[in-house]
Amino acid sequence: MINTILLVGMIIFAISSVIFFFFKKSERMNSAFLVSFFTLASYVLMWGGSFVAESANGQPIYWTRWLFYAISCSLLMLEISKVKGIKATGRVTELIFLNVFVMGTGALAAVSSGVLKWLFFVLSSIAYVIQIGMVLKQKAKESNWINTYIYLGWTGFPVVFFLAPTGIGLFGTAVALGLYLLLDVYTKIVFNIQLKE
Amino acid sequence: MINTILLVGMIIFAISSVIFFFFKKSERMNSAFLVSFFTLASYVLMWGGSFVAESANGQPIYWTRWLFYAISCSLLMLEISKVKGIKATGRVTELIFLNVFVMGTGALAAVSSGVLKWLFFVLSSIAYVIQIGMVLKQKAKESNWINTYIYLGWTGFPVVFFLAPTGIGLFGTAVALGLYLLLDVYTKIVFNIQLKE
Amino acid sequence: MINTILLVGMIIFAISSVIFFFFKKSERMNSAFLVSFFTLASYVLMWGGSFVAESANGQPIYWTRWLFYAISCSLLMLEISKVKGIKATGRVTELIFLNVFVMGTGALAAVSSGVLKWLFFVLSSIAYVIQIGMVLKQKAKESNWINTYIYLGWTGFPVVFFLAPTGIGLFGTAVALGLYLLLDVYTKIVFNIQLKE
Numbered sequence: 313m314i315n316t317i318l319l320v321g322m323i324i325f326a327i328s329s330v331i332f333f334f335f336k337k338s339e340r341m342n343s344a345f346l347v348s349f350f351t352l353a354s355y356v357l358m359w360g361g362s363f364v365a366e367s368a369n370g371q372p373i374y375w376t377r378w379l380f381y382a383i384s385c386s387l388l389m390l391e392i393s394k395v396k397g398i399k400a401t402g403r404v405t406e407l408i409f410l411n412v413f414v415m416g417t418g419a420l421a422a423v424s425s426g427v428l429k430w431l432f433f434v435l436s437s438i439a440y441v442i443q444i445g446m447v448l449k450q451k452a453k454e455s456n457w458i459n460t461y462i463y464l465g466w467t468g469f470p471v472v473f474f475l476a477p478t479g480i481g482l483f484g485t486a487v488a489l490g491l492y493l494l495l496d497v498y499t500k501i502v503f504n505i506q507l508k509e
Numbered sequence: 510m511i512n513t514i515l516l517v518g519m520i521i522f523a524i525s526s527v528i529f530f531f532f533k534k535s536e537r538m539n540s541a542f543l544v545s546f547f548t549l550a551s552y553v554l555m556w557g558g559s560f561v562a563e564s565a566n567g568q569p570i571y572w573t574r575w576l577f578y579a580i581s582c583s584l585l586m587l588e589i590s591k592v593k594g595i596k597a598t599g600r601v602t603e604l605i606f607l608n609v610f611v612m613g614t615g616a617l618a619a620v621s622s623g624v625l626k627w628l629f630f631v632l633s634s635i636a637y638v639i640q641i642g643m644v645l646k647q648k649a650k651e652s653n654w655i656n657t658y659i660y661l662g663w664t665g666f667p668v669v670f671f672l673a674p675t676g677i678g679l680f681g682t683a684v685a686l687g688l689y690l691l692l693d694v695y696t697k698i699v700f701n702i703q704l705k706e
Numbered sequence: 707m708i709n710t711i712l713l714v715g716m717i718i719f720a721i722s723s724v725i726f727f728f729f730k731k732s733e734r735m736n737s738a739f740l741v742s743f744f745t746l747a748s749y750v751l752m753w754g755g756s757f758v759a760e761s762a763n764g765q766p767i768y769w770t771r772w773l774f775y776a777i778s779c780s781l782l783m784l785e786i787s788k789v790k791g792i793k794a795t796g797r798v799t800e801l802i803f804l805n806v807f808v809m810g811t812g813a814l815a816a817v818s819s820g821v822l823k824w825l826f827f828v829l830s831s832i833a834y835v836i837q838i839g840m841v842l843k844q845k846a847k848e849s850n851w852i853n854t855y856i857y858l859g860w861t862g863f864p865v866v867f868f869l870a871p872t873g874i875g876l877f878g879t880a881v882a883l884g885l886y887l888l889l890d891v892y893t894k895i896v897f898n899i900q901l902k903e
Contacts, residue, residue: 349833353810353829420554431553632747
């Protein structure tokens with residue numbers, strides 16, 4: 313089941329990479345391609361099955377996902393900054409460093425256990441709240457749909473993390489991977505299609 | 510003893526993160542917060558006790574510290590460049606790459622032994638001398654205290670590295686962690702308070 | 707034999723680091739120094755013999771090389787962008803992310819085996835073709851020699867990767883290291899001397 317989900321992820325992001333590469337209408341599309349291509353590589357690595365940790369109850373933990381997000385979501389953050397009209401280099405740099413913090417401590421939370429796991433989870437969540445706070449308070453014409461996108465899409469990841477074997481273990485890794493895939497499609501493909509219009 | 514020092518480090522940088530986040534007087538403060546927040550995460554990871562190597566004489570080597578410095582000191586370098594009036598993007602980029610080199614080879618020196626350790630230590634030190642040479646030769650109004658800060662603060666790190674179990678082992682890891690904590694407070698908290706005024 | 711080649715690499719890049727540092731005629735030389743210095747550190751690490759994987763037929767795989775290229779070739783990419791007159795920040799950012807992708811998936815291809823290896827090799831190659839496509843289509847006065855440099859120099863790396871034990875294993879690791887060294891000298895030293903003139 314896990315392998316099937318990861319294979320579906322590979323196929324989806326292989327297709328979106330090809331489409332974003334060839335059917336670009338503007339400069340912007342290259343970023344959409346890069347985000348899809350990094351996500352494809354992430355799915356290939358997870359499907360390969362190396363670099364996988366194990367949770368306390370024996371479920372596989374695909375922690376490498378968060379390191380790829382450190383890169384792909386930095387690219388998304390650059391796009392969002394552009395749409396939101398955040399132009400100050402210092403501000404954009406802060407958003408990128410915050411993103412690296414969120415994803416880096418996320419990976420550490422995924423491979424840690426006990427108190428340490430929750431410390432990293434809390435640190436990652438605080439950085440995330442600050443990060444999206446900086447984005448949301450920025451008013452822009454195209455603002456509304458971007459805010460929805462962040463509320464529903466980006467925030468879904470820490471929620472799944474919390475409920476999955478990386479957190480309280482309400483459901484198993486297979487369900488978590490399915491939900492992450494839906495979120496990946498929404499935040500990395502649907503988002504970039506909307507951006508295109 | 511080691512755990513107590515690391516716990517104290519966690520508490521100090523948790524407090525400084527909160528203070529820098531809420532009591533900011535300008536744009537600059539966000540960078541101060543980020544530096545403290547990355548350092549907090551670094552102390553949490555060291556306190557957790559994973560990713561720790563061992564020296565030839567059986568002392569624990571907390572090598573992850575240097576990877577976090579690759580990020581936090583790059584942020585400090587951006588601040589210092591601003592104060593020093595280093596505006597050319599190419600020059601700032603070089604300072605960041607030099608910083609990544611210094612900290613990366615520092616981490617490699619920490620986990621290596623024998624000739625290899627000293628080769629990395631020498632490479633790291635050369636890059637450090639070049640890096641601060643570039644900063645110090647830049648004249649600026651606020652120049653004097655920044656130079657003192659770099660001489661006393663930044664240079665303290667390779668000195669402790671050399672004397673600690675990562676180097677000749679004149680003292681143990683507990684003493685090294687205490688000294689690093691003092692240096693961290695000076696270079697990442699006191700510095701940013703001075704910058705604020 | 708392997709150790710001798712790596713030692714020769716260390717000596718060559720130590721000398722080129724010193725020369726590029728002291729005999730610089732312009733700003734540009736600092737980048738040339740940094741590229742040589744990162745490559746020196748890479749050879750020191752390979753010579754040290756840690757972080758070495760093993761191929762299916764028992765040959766050592768020096769995968770760390772590709773992580774250092776993620777940094778040094780990003781610096782080269784900044785130089786090439788300057789010569790080629792690629793000034794848009796977004797475009798340069800894309801070239802850097804592509805370079806990190808090429809080298810990151812290259813490292814993953816080096817340590818993987820079977821289908822997974824070839825998936826990463828294909829992904830890395832696609833990103834490489836896109837990357838140099840972006841560079842080559844950019845017309846510039848100094849364009850001709852840069853194109854030759856990329857065709858002969860940069861493209862040599864994936865070819866050696868394919869033929870070496872990281873790929874089909876036509877020759878052993880010693881031959882691969884010798885060829886990589888020649889390519890390193892051409893793309894990181896000869897290139898920067900030509901750039902100087």
